[in-house]
Amino acid sequence: MSLELKPFVRALTQKDPKKAREWLEQNKGNFNPANEFERGYLLALQGMVSALETGGELSLIKLLVNGSYGKERIETLIRETRARLSLKFRPKDEQGFDTAWVDVLQEFSEEKT
Secondary structure (H helix, E strand, O other): OOOOOHHHHHHHHOOOHHHHHHHHHHHHHHOOOOOHHHHHHHHHHHHHHHHHHHOOOOOHHHHHHOOOOOHHHHHHHHHHHHHHHOOOOOOHHHHHHHHHHHHHHHHHHHHOO
8 A cells, every 4th residue: 555645744744634634535545444454554544633633732643743752752653663563463453553653653754854
């Protein structure tokens, strides 16, 4: 599955949940609901938007968009999440969930460069 996440992450960074939600709706057709991995991936993206909408100040996405984490901390989060991904016993939906986070975190990391 290959998605262009830059517009989604840009909407998140601009703290624009409406635009991020619109991107999700436009790209929902790229996800196969019968595929557990893709379902987990989509769930993670939806959760990021929901957390931005509800304003939970301690949510990871909120901390990221508010600039609370520098490039080094983001890189650490990527490494930790990839380590979870390498565990073979994890269900496919959890792997999809974590993969979405890695992809989004990488976009945030590139923006910090």
